[in-house]
Amino acid sequence: MIEFQNVSKWFGALQVLRDVNATVAKGTTTVLCGPSGSGKSTLIRTVNRLEPIQQGKITLAGLDIYAKDIDVNVLRSGIGFVFQQFNLFPHLSVVENVMLPLLRIRKQSRAQARPVAMQMLERVGLADKAHSLPADISGGQSQRVAIARSLILKPEVLVLDEPTSALDPEMVGEVLKLLRELSADGITMMCVTHEMGFAREVADRIWFLRNGTLTFDAEPTAFFSDDAHHDVRNFLSAVRKNH
Amino acid sequence: MLEIIQEYWLLLLIGEYPHGKLGGLAMTLIISFVSLIVTFPCAVLIALARTGKPGIIQSIANGFVHSVRAIPLLMLIFWAYFAVPMIIGFPIDAAFTLIVAIVIYQTAYLGEIIAAGITGLPKGQREAAAALGLGYIPTMFRIILPQAIFNVIPGIVNQLTTIIKESSLGSIIAVSELSYVMLQVNSNEVTKPLQIFGILAAVYFVLCFALSQATNWLERRISSRRTGQVVVEAVA
Ligand SMILES: Nc1ncnc2c1ncn2[C@@H]1O[C@H](COP(=O)(O)OP(=O)(O)OP(=O)(O)O)[C@@H](O)[C@H]1O
Ligand SMILES: [Mg+2]
Numbered sequence A: 001m002i003e004f005q006n007v008s009k010w011f012g013a014l015q016v017l018r019d020v021n022a023t024v025a026k027g028t029t030t031v032l033c034g035p036s037g038s039g040k041s042t043l044i045r046t047v048n049r050l051e052p053i054q055q056g057k058i059t060l061a062g063l064d065i066y067a068k069d070i071d072v073n074v075l076r077s078g079i080g081f082v083f084q085q086f087n088l089f090p091h092l093s094v095v096e097n098v099m100l101p102l103l104r105i106r107k108q109s110r111a112q113a114r115p116v117a118m119q120m121l122e123r124v125g126l127a128d129k130a131h132s133l134p135a136d137i138s139g140g141q142s143q144r145v146a147i148a149r150s151l152i153l154k155p156e157v158l159v160l161d162e163p164t165s166a167l168d169p170e171m172v173g174e175v176l177k178l179l180r181e182l183s184a185d186g187i188t189m190m191c192v193t194h195e196m197g198f199a200r201e202v203a204d205r206i207w208f209l210r211n212g213t214l215t216f217d218a219e220p221t222a223f224f225s226d227d228a229h230h231d232v233r234n235f236l237s238a239v240r241k242n243h
Numbered sequence B: 001m002l003e004i005i006q007e008y009w010l011l012l013l014i015g016e017y018p019h020g021k022l023g024g025l026a027m028t029l030i031i032s033f034v035s036l037i038v039t040f041p042c043a044v045l046i047a048l049a050r051t052g053k054p055g056i057i058q059s060i061a062n063g064f065v066h067s068v069r070a071i072p073l074l075m076l077i078f079w080a081y082f083a084v085p086m087i088i089g090f091p092i093d094a095a096f097t098l099i100v101a102i103v104i105y106q107t108a109y110l111g112e113i114i115a116a117g118i119t120g121l122p123k124g125q126r127e128a129a130a131a132l133g134l135g136y137i138p139t140m141f142r143i144i145l146p147q148a149i150f151n152v153i154p155g156i157v158n159q160l161t162t163i164i165k166e167s168s169l170g171s172i173i174a175v176s177e178l179s180y181v182m183l184q185v186n187s188n189e190v191t192k193p194l195q196i197f198g199i200l201a202a203v204y205f206v207l208c209f210a211l212s213q214a215t216n217w218l219e220r221r222i223s224s225r226r227t228g229q230v231v232v233e234a235v236a
Helices: A040-047 A072-077 A094-104 A110-123 A139-151 A169-186 A197-204 A220-224 A230-243 B003-016 B024-051 B056-069 B071-090 B095-118 B124-130 B136-151 B153-173 B180-187 B194-222
Strands: A004-009 A014-024 A027-031 A055-060 A077-081 A157-161 A188-192 A205-210 A213-218
Touching: A004 A040, A004 B024, A014 A040, A014 A055, A014 A213, A027 A040, A027 A072, A027 A197, A040 A055, A040 A157, A040 A188, A072 A077, A072 A157, A072 B124, A077 A139, A094 A110, A094 A139, A094 B136, A110 A139, A139 A157, A139 A169, A139 B124, A169 A188, A169 A197, A197 A220, A197 A230, A205 A220, A205 A230, A213 A230, A230 B056, B003 B180, B003 B194, B024 B056, B024 B095, B024 B136, B024 B153, B056 B095, B071 B095, B071 B153, B095 B136, B095 B153, B124 B136, B136 B153, B153 B180, B153 B194, B180 B194
Parallel strands: A027 A188, A027 A205, A077 A157, A157 A188
Antiparallel strands: A004 A014, A004 A055, A205 A213
């Protein structure tokens, strides 16, 4: 579904992705982890061209995302993207946030879009908050709204950058539960997270990045086994200490 | 003082209307509001150009803002009043001239205020819009500008007080606004400049002080709902 071929990226003189080669199979969930600054966010942001790459090739469903006839906005509307900080639009109510892509990208009328958005809000358990402003709901609820918004155009791919890192601990569970359900429903998911329990349970593959290099790409059992790469083991013991 | 108010209050409020031209405070308010309303969309365009992609349009906008900020408004009024009719070959109405000059001038300043509102928003807002697949126009007009403009409403109201004060320059080209009317009263009543200009100052003060109180109130209301940091420098 998503293929990275020799992908390299620099910010000025700083190389942040080094010759990344990897594949995300359709319908699978890939968890990305690695130390801070290793390039996880940068890598997933290349998928919808939020970050341009300087070398290599990325294909989505077989199509080069940098091909000349690809409209970047069409590409992006086919990929759900969820941010650590939710990035809801604070001047719009919850339901208007979710409706916005239908109105502005699908060019639907409000009457068409509203029931679809309400259904999506029900799916994430927030129909009763439809008319609240983002400022008036909790972090966990905000992130579920952000997920609802990212799914409203029915993307085949959902990309999440540390979706639970900005949440109070008691709200992490509700978001992870939703992601588990989405993963089980068969969406293709790439998720940066330090929630190792989630990774072990839900991931089909775990990628470990270090200094821009994809040093490990394996199934969870291999990732969590004692003979994983020593970088991975160091990382895991560091993560466990912090939790 | 009271006799002056008694005798001239109608002139002060509406000029010679309905027997002659509308003027006085009404004219000042009309000129100010019309100027602000016309300035607003121009300022939005300048702000978009200034905060958008570098290129020819941005360079023109930068040049415009820097030029206007380096000239006194009075100079613009002189140009519009004396030079433009010579170029186009027929005279233009003085009030219209004044409004055009204020609009050009204030576009630069209000544009900077709105630009500060745009750049003050968290960059996640643009990224979220981009990630949804929104193009430039819907991103700016549906996501960025509504928030940016909301955040700088106090700055916009504040600019209205500036415009009200600036409109007094119209008296130089005989626009019958408040100051001009009072100048005429002064030439009728040669011996009472203290009272006459005292009244004039008081009217401006009440108007502008009320607006600046409104600005403070809005500032407090809005800062509680604001996202991102907007630093609007004091202008003009
Ligand atoms: N816009 C940018 N300009 C310059 N350097 C950047 C930019 N964004 C990221 N970097 C650098 O690129 C490297 C990778 O950053 P990235 O955000 O992808 O790391 P990360 O693995 O997501 O880290 P974290 O766990 O802290 O989120 C870092 O060294 C970072 O400082
Ligand atoms: Mg990151």
